[in-house]
Amino acid sequence: MRYCNRCGADVSFIVPAGDSLPRFVCNSCGHIHYENPRLVVGCVATWEERILICRRAIEPQLGFWTLPAGFMENGETTTEAATRETMEEAGAKIIVDAPFAMVSIAHINQVHLFYRGRLASPDYAAGEESLEVALVAANEIPWNELAFRSVRHCLERFLEDRASGRFQFHETALTPLASTP
Amino acid sequence: MRYCNRCGADVSFIVPAGDSLPRFVCNSCGHIHYENPRLVVGCVATWEERILICRRAIEPQLGFWTLPAGFMENGETTTEAATRETMEEAGAKIIVDAPFAMVSIAHINQVHLFYRGRLASPDYAAGEESLEVALVAANEIPWNELAFRSVRHCLERFLEDRASGRFQFHETALTPLASTP
Ligand SMILES: [Zn+2]
Ligand SMILES: [Zn+2]
Numbered sequence: 001m002r003y004c005n006r007c008g009a010d011v012s013f014i015v016p017a018g019d020s021l022p023r024f025v026c027n028s029c030g031h032i033h034y035e036n037p038r039l040v041v042g043c044v045a046t047w048e049e050r051i052l053i054c055r056r057a058i059e060p061q062l063g064f065w066t067l068p069a070g071f072m073e074n075g076e077t078t079t080e081a082a083t084r085e086t087m088e089e090a091g092a093k094i095i096v097d098a099p100f101a102m103v104s105i106a107h108i109n110q111v112h113l114f115y116r117g118r119l120a121s122p123d124y125a126a127g128e129e130s131l132e133v134a135l136v137a138a139n140e141i142p143w144n145e146l147a148f149r150s151v152r153h154c155l156e157r158f159l160e161d162r163a164s165g166r167f168q169f170h171e172t173a174l175t176p177l178a179s180t181p
Numbered sequence: 182m183r184y185c186n187r188c189g190a191d192v193s194f195i196v197p198a199g200d201s202l203p204r205f206v207c208n209s210c211g212h213i214h215y216e217n218p219r220l221v222v223g224c225v226a227t228w229e230e231r232i233l234i235c236r237r238a239i240e241p242q243l244g245f246w247t248l249p250a251g252f253m254e255n256g257e258t259t260t261e262a263a264t265r266e267t268m269e270e271a272g273a274k275i276i277v278d279a280p281f282a283m284v285s286i287a288h289i290n291q292v293h294l295f296y297r298g299r300l301a302s303p304d305y306a307a308g309e310e311s312l313e314v315a316l317v318a319a320n321e322i323p324w325n326e327l328a329f330r331s332v333r334h335c336l337e338r339f340l341e342d343r344a345s346g347r348f349q350f351h352e353t354a355l356t357p358l359a360s361t362p
Binding site (some may be wrong): 001002003004005007008013018021024033034035036037038039071072073074075076077078079080098099102104106107109111128169171175177 | 183184186187194199202205214215216218219222247252253254255256257258259260261267278280283285286287290298350352
């Protein structure tokens with residue numbers, strides 16, 4: 001950020017009076033531009049025993065498989081975001097059951113929230129951001145071609161809970177992967 | 182928003198190509214300024230049977246009682262946000278137990294997330310944003326002087342779950358209150 005979005009003047013990255021963290025503060029009008037983590041909301045949606053997954057048509061992780069999910073928009077609830085993303089990316093109408101997994105990823109300023117849900121019918125179709133969409137059995141999940149660690153976490157917990165007969169709400173945090181020297 | 186924060190030129194509020202919602206788009210460099218809901222994270226923290234509450238020293242709802250909570254910051258997890266806010270507003274160190282309640286408030290573009298936690302010791306002190314802090318028994322909660330509906334929802338569910346002996350994760354959405362004509 002280089003310019004104030006209210007008056008167009010330059011900004012400085014400084015700690016405002018009474019604050020404890022640096023912010024982009026306008027050198028002219030004084031407006032403080034707060035930046036906050038974003039919520040990514042998605043769904044583990046099933047039809048009978050099968051799970052709905054999408055192969056990404058966009059970066060990052062183009063070509064890899066994911067659960068339908070995306071940035072929550074202003075003006076919607078978390079449930080509405082999960083429903084909308086599943087329709088946009090997988091062409092599938094879902095009945096949302098319950099929040100299922102929440103993953104904080106502090107180093108990219110995101111919180112991922114996945115619901116459990118069921119397809120209203122076995123109809124789906126790749127949206128603009130998907131190359132293909134599939135309903136897969138547990139033993140067909142492409143574990144080595146998953147796009148994101150939060151998706152892996154969610155699918156692992158989902159299969160465990162389903163096997164145990166009791167779904168819980170899961171919370172975790174992911175830290176950066178160690179880079180190989 | 183009137184000016185691009187990358188180049189300082191004017192922005193227009195239009196639907197970008199391939200998008201479905203209007204965004205602030207720079208008329209010069211084309212940068213799209215996405216705006217997303219913000220997470221407010223807090224805690225129902227207890228010492229023995231008592232609950233930690235704060236009386237607000239700032240607007241909105243100055244003078245009303247709330248649970249320690251505030252906007253999640255970039256670079257932290259949701260658990261860290263709950264811990265930090267409880268320290269900042271109530272001067273109390275907590276042990277976080279589990280996520281407890283999530284409240285979507287679409288008309289103000291917020292999601293409120295409350296944890297359950299316990300004070301590490303019965304020590305607390307009003308921070309800069311609090312007039313006073315108290316540890317109250319269930320029958321001492323100032324129901325008619327609570328600052329926010331999400332806080333009321335959280336406290337109600339907490340007392341119900343505690344009475345039943347089983348804590349669950351609760352999710353709900355709040356819509357605008359009807360205005361009296
Ligand atoms: Zn300015
Ligand atoms: Zn620009």
